[in-house]
Amino acid sequence: MIELDFEKTGGLIPAIVQDAASGQILMLAYMNQAAFEKTLETKKATYYSRSRDMLWTKGETSGHAQHVKEIRVDCDLDTVVLKVEQAGKGACHKGYKSCFYRAVYGDELKIADPQVFDPEKVYK
Amino acid sequence: MIELDFEKTGGLIPAIVQDAASGQILMLAYMNQAAFEKTLETKKATYYSRSRDMLWTKGETSGHAQHVKEIRVDCDLDTVVLKVEQAGKGACHKGYKSCFYRAVYGDELKIADPQVFDPEKVYK
Numbered sequence: 470m471i472e473l474d475f476e477k478t479g480g481l482i483p484a485i486v487q488d489a490a491s492g493q494i495l496m497l498a499y500m501n502q503a504a505f506e507k508t509l510e511t512k513k514a515t516y517y518s519r520s521r522d523m524l525w526t527k528g529e530t531s532g533h534a535q536h537v538k539e540i541r542v543d544c545d546l547d548t549v550v551l552k553v554e555q556a557g558k559g560a561c562h563k564g565y566k567s568c569f570y571r572a573v574y575g576d577e578l579k580i581a582d583p584q585v586f587d588p589e590k591v592y593k
Numbered sequence: 594m595i596e597l598d599f600e601k602t603g604g605l606i607p608a609i610v611q612d613a614a615s616g617q618i619l620m621l622a623y624m625n626q627a628a629f630e631k632t633l634e635t636k637k638a639t640y641y642s643r644s645r646d647m648l649w650t651k652g653e654t655s656g657h658a659q660h661v662k663e664i665r666v667d668c669d670l671d672t673v674v675l676k677v678e679q680a681g682k683g684a685c686h687k688g689y690k691s692c693f694y695r696a697v698y699g700d701e702l703k704i705a706d707p708q709v710f711d712p713e714k715v716y717k
Binding site for chain 1: 594595607609611615616617618620621633663664665666667668669672673674685686687689691692693694695696697700701702705
């Protein structure tokens, strides 16, 4: 039984999602104990949605599921890394491979990655 | 001026720290507005310590500073990725390159990376 420290952060821990092949960081989401256990059981990344107050399995709407190849846990037992195979063209609901598609240039943000799909066709 | 959404999460946002050269995820820490601005200004990763309730620049005690090469920001403006050059042998206060040195194997955690320094000699 793996015991993570969900208490310290009020029940939710951050899950960093990394492309297993390229190492690119795709997104960050949150997990409660139930989301973590469902992810372990199904090998499909499942998170806790703070805005919808419910579990969500990535890809339910978009088809862009994340197949979990490896899970790493940090020294404080309060953050995880999921190394995943990302289905579809990207993880971000804005149409990018990664949610981190903007970079800091001086005192502004600029888009640094190409958009790879039309979010209006995927998230209906 | 870059405006991140510190309010949604009560003043602190997660900062994922990634080795700029290898793509390895080194750690996760938290930033408030002041930590983010100090990091932008100095290019040395500076975080907010929840346990000590103060800003801390990584490496002050250990010498293991993080020189920031690039900052990425996510679609919701509430998480950042720092791509860094990690000084010294590692980022983790337990003596590993990465805080994520343990992996899930079945229903237990196992150490998956080599220890690269003696933490008792570095954190005195």
